[in-house]
Amino acid sequence: MGLVDRGRMPAPLTKLFNMSRSYSLWVYQWGLACCAIEMGAAFGSPRYDVMRLGVIPLPASPRQADFVCISGTVTDKMAPAIKRLWEQMPEPKYSISMGSCANCGGPYWDSYSVTKGVDQIIPIDVYVPGCPPRPEALLEGVVLLQQRIKNEDMAAKWRGDEYRNNRREYEVDDGGYRTHGVSGDPIPSNVPPREPIVVGGGPIE
Amino acid sequence: MTMLSDRQQLSYIASQAADARLNVELETEGMTLNIGPQHPATHGTLRIICRLDGEQVVWAEPSAGYMHRGYEKLTEVRTFPQVTTLINRIDWLGSFANEVPFILAAEKLMEIEAPPRAQVIRTILFELSRIANVSLFLGDLGVQMGAITPVFLAFRDREYVLNLIEGATGGRFHPNFDRIGGLKDDLPKGWIDETRQVMIKLQQFCDTIEDLLFGNEIFQSRMRGIGIIPADIAKSYGLSGANLRASGIDYDLRRDQELPMAWDKADWRVWTHPDGDSFARCWVRLQETRESCKIVEQLLDQIPAGPIMTKVPRIIKVPEGEAWVATENPLGEMGYYVVSKGDLGPFRVKIRSASFNNISVVPWALKGVYVPDVITILASLYFILGDIDR
Numbered sequence: 001m002g003l004v005d006r007g008r009m010p011a012p013l014t015k016l017f018n019m020s021r022s023y024s025l026w027v028y029q030w031g032l033a034c035c036a037i038e039m040g041a042a043f044g045s046p047r048y049d050v051m052r053l054g055v056i057p058l059p060a061s062p063r064q065a066d067f068v069c070i071s072g073t074v075t076d077k078m079a080p081a082i083k084r085l086w087e088q089m090p091e092p093k094y095s096i097s098m099g100s101c102a103n104c105g106g107p108y109w110d111s112y113s114v115t116k117g118v119d120q121i122i123p124i125d126v127y128v129p130g131c132p133p134r135p136e137a138l139l140e141g142v143v144l145l146q147q148r149i150k151n152e153d154m155a156a157k158w159r160g161d162e163y164r165n166n167r168r169e170y171e172v173d174d175g176g177y178r179t180h181g182v183s184g185d186p187i188p189s190n191v192p193p194r195e196p197i198v199v200g201g202g203p204i205e
Numbered sequence: 206m207t208m209l210s211d212r213q214q215l216s217y218i219a220s221q222a223a224d225a226r227l228n229v230e231l232e233t234e235g236m237t238l239n240i241g242p243q244h245p246a247t248h249g250t251l252r253i254i255c256r257l258d259g260e261q262v263v264w265a266e267p268s269a270g271y272m273h274r275g276y277e278k279l280t281e282v283r284t285f286p287q288v289t290t291l292i293n294r295i296d297w298l299g300s301f302a303n304e305v306p307f308i309l310a311a312e313k314l315m316e317i318e319a320p321p322r323a324q325v326i327r328t329i330l331f332e333l334s335r336i337a338n339v340s341l342f343l344g345d346l347g348v349q350m351g352a353i354t355p356v357f358l359a360f361r362d363r364e365y366v367l368n369l370i371e372g373a374t375g376g377r378f379h380p381n382f383d384r385i386g387g388l389k390d391d392l393p394k395g396w397i398d399e400t401r402q403v404m405i406k407l408q409q410f411c412d413t414i415e416d417l418l419f420g421n422e423i424f425q426s427r428m429r430g431i432g433i434i435p436a437d438i439a440k441s442y443g444l445s446g447a448n449l450r451a452s453g454i455d456y457d458l459r460r461d462q463e464l465p466m467a468w469d470k471a472d473w474r475v476w477t478h479p480d481g482d483s484f485a486r487c488w489v490r491l492q493e494t495r496e497s498c499k500i501v502e503q504l505l506d507q508i509p510a511g512p513i514m515t516k517v518p519r520i521i522k523v524p525e526g527e528a529w530v531a532t533e534n535p536l537g538e539m540g541y542y543v544v545s546k547g548d549l550g551p552f553r554v555k556i557r558s559a560s561f562n563n564i565s566v567v568p569w570a571l572k573g574v575y576v577p578d579v580i581t582i583l584a585s586l587y588f589i590l591g592d593i594d595r
C-alpha cells in the first residue's frame with residue numbers, strides 16, 4: 001500500500017477500498033452478560049442474519065477481526081483481558097459497545113465491582129444503548145459503523161492523524177514505546193475530532 | 206521359579222534401570238491449560254484452570270468472579286419494587302423465573318397472596334421462561350460438539366417464545382413484570398391462542414432436537430458414560446435442577462413444596478435418569494422442556510377470571526421479619542433469603558443461585574477426564590455466569 005502510507009490516495013480508490021472494507025467486516029463477539037445472548041440472536045440467528053450486511057460473525061481469534069462487539073457488563077476483573085484483546089487486534093480496528101452496562105455501567109451504576117463504561121479501557125466507535133438493546137438496534141449500529149468506514153480518509157487513518165486527535169487520552173507512554181499513533185508528525189488542526197455514534201441519537205446510556 | 210545367575214541378575218537390573226531412565230526421559234511435564242475467561246463453551250466469562258498430564262486432566266478449578274456484579278450489596282440500596290429490575294439479570298436466559306421467588310418472599314413477609322388469576326399467569330410465564338432458557342441450551346449443546354445447525358433451530362424457535370413474553374410483558378428479555386401482590390398487567394388479546402400455537406411449534410422443536418442431536422451417534426458416543434456424577438456426590442455438592450435429577454434423585458421443588466403458584470393444577474411428571482452422565486443431564490432437560498410445554502398448554506385452559514392485583518399500598522413497606530422462598534428455576538433451585546427491617550428496601554438479601562453449586566462439582570467431575578470431554582461435561586452441567594457470580 002505504497003499509496004496509502006505516502007498519503008496520496010486518489011479519491012475513487014479510497015472509495016473503492018472503503019466500500020470493500022465496510023462490507024467484509026469480521027466481528028469478534030466479546031459476549032459478557034445478558035447482552036451476549038441478544039448479540040447471538042443478531043449475529044447467529046436466522047431471524048436477524050447479520051451476514052446480509054456483509055459482516056462475518058465467527059473469526060477464530062481477535063487477531064483476524066476487524067471490529068469487536070463488547071456486549072454486557074464489564075467488571076474490574078475482566079477489564080485487563082479486554083484491554084489485551086483490543087491490543088491484539090490489527091489496525092484498522094473498530095469497536096461497538098452494546099448495552100447500557102458496557103456504555104456506562106447500566107443498572108450497576110453504583111456497584112463496587114463493575115467498570116462504568118468500557119470506553120474507559122478502549123476507544124469506542126458506536127454505542128448501542130438499551131438493556132438489552134434489541135437485535136435490530138445492534139444491526140443499526142453495524143450499519144452506522146459501515147457508514148463511518150465508508151467516509152473515512154484512509155491515508156489520514158494510516159498516518160494516525162485522526163486517531164491521535166481523538167484518542168489522545170488512550171495513548172500510553174510505555175517506556176519509550178507508544179502504544180497508539182503511527183507517526184510522530186504534529187497533528188494537523190483541520191482534522192475534526194470524531195464524534196461517537198450513538199444508535200438512536202440521544203445521550204450515551 | 207528359575208534361579209538367575211549373578212550375571213543374568215545384573216543384566217536384568219541394568220535393563221530395568223535403563224527402562225526407568227527411559228521413563229524419566231519420556232515423562233512429560235504437566236501442562237496448565239487455561240480455558241476462558243472468554244470461551245464459547247463457558248456461556249459467558251468463566252475461567253477454568255486445568256492441569257494436564259498428556260491428554261488427561263489431573264486437576265481443574267473454576268475461577269469465578271469475572272461477572273461479579275454485586276447483587277447482594279446492590280439490593281440493600283434499592284426499594285422492593287426496584288429489586289426485581291436487578292434480579293431479572295441474574296439468570297439472564299430465564300429472567301421472569303428469577304423474579305418469582307423474591308416476590309413470593311416479599312409477599313410472605315407482608316402476608317398477602319396474589320389473586321388466583323395472577324398465580325396462573327405467573328406460572329405460565331415462569332414455564333415460558335424455562336422453555337426460552339432450556340431451548341437455547343439444547344441448541345448450544347450441538348455447538349460445543351461442532352454441530353452448528355441446532356443452534357440456528359434453537360434461535361429460530363426461541364424467538365417465538367420471546368415474542369410471547371414480549372407480548373405479555375413488554376420486555377423481550379428482562380420483563381420486570383412481577384409485582385408484590387400480583388402482576389403489572391393483564392394478558393393482551395389473542396395471546397392465549399398464539400401461545401397454544403407456539404407450544405405446538407416448541408414441541409416439534411423438541412422432537413427435531415431429539416432426532417437430530419440425541420439420536421446422533423457422535424453425540425451419544427461423546428456423551429454417554431462421560432462425566433458421571435453419582436447420586437451421593439451430587440447431593441453432597443448441593444446440585445439441583447436437572448443435574449440432580451439426572452443422577453437419579455427425584456426432587457423437584459415445583460412438586461415438593463407448597464407455593465401460591467399453579468403447578469398443582471396441571472398434570473405433569475418429573476423426569477429422572479439413573480445414569481448421571483452427560484447424556485442423562487441433557488436428556489432430562491429435553492424432557493423438561495416438553496413437560497413445560499404441557500404445563501403451559503393445560504394452564505391456558507384454566508386461567509380464572511378476576512383481578513390480577515391484590516390491594517397493596519402505593520408505597521410498599523415490607524414489615525419486619527425474615528423469609529426464605531426457593532423455586533425450581535430453569536437452572537435449578539433458586540432461593541432468596543430476605544431480611545426486612547420494615548423499610549422501603551430489604552435490609553439484606555441472600556441469593557442462592559443454582560449454577561454456583563452446580564459448578565462447584567467441576568473440580569471433582571473433571572478429574573481424570575480427557576480434554577475434549579471437558580467441554581461436553583461443562584456444556585451438560587449448564588450454568589450461566591450471572592447465576593454463578595451474581
Ligand code: SF4
Pocket residue numbers: 033034035036071072073098099100101102106107130131132133294
Ligand atoms: S445492559 Fe442490561 S441486558 Fe445488557 S448486560 Fe447489562 S444488564 Fe444485561
